[in-house]
Amino acid sequence: MTTGPDPNYRHPKCYANLHGGCSTKISGEHYISHSLIKLYTFDDPDVKVKHNNGFGIRQDVSPKNFVVNALCTNHNTALSVTDATALEFAKFLRGIAIRFLGGAGEWGNREEIIISGDDLERWALKLLLNHAAGKAFSANKGQVRSPIPPVAVDFLLGRTTWPFGMGLCVAGDPANTDIPYDPFTNSEHSTTNFWGARPILWSEDQTLGGGIVELNGVGFGLSLFPIFRGYTEVKGVKNPFRGSLERPDYMEWNLDGIGKRVNFTWSGPTDHRYVVYTMTTKAKV
């Protein structure tokens, strides 16, 4: 007697194995999408990627060694749509940035794209989970074991609707330096320093509670628990989400009245806010 693949199989090394559906093979999942690594490094096999996760590994690593081996091939494939969305976002901003050259080049015409906010939200979550599963977050020179709460896997797999109050958020207050919003001034954001991931860990057991990920100089906050977006400090620590906008309709960078806009579609609830970052050019001498 022969049987097909077991739909309930849970690969012990796959962090998305909560409900089965695993393949028996583990994929070479990258910490950050391989398509993004290729975009920012022009496919140069010798290039080193700066792994800037705030608390974690700080030495440069080659992309091919940049794998976490913490998702099975089934789940990795199922999540590749999220990588495609992040790539669309990155290509749009990076294309503008390399023409603009930090102000020395051309800003060009009005442009906009529409991308899936749901998939970008899941991509940001996956980036944080990859690091947690790979024990890539460290503090006090040691690895931090940051357990993944089951609800995070349900959000990742789209099994649970991510409630409003915890969704992807972007900078709404320019004074909040925890969520960066300027993809165009610093050229490193379009080359070597194109991403980052900073976790928020529960102090008791280091469980992953959310975090801020960066792509091409733009920060996205995520939370796995209800948060507030106000300015109250806790034990002298500022709330990293202060003044942020959750699930915006769009974010736009505007120079001299010409906008570059990223529109988001959301299947879940939003409050239909948007943000326009008005850029100023330095006076030419």
Ligand SMILES: [Zn+2]
């Ligand atoms: Zn799996």
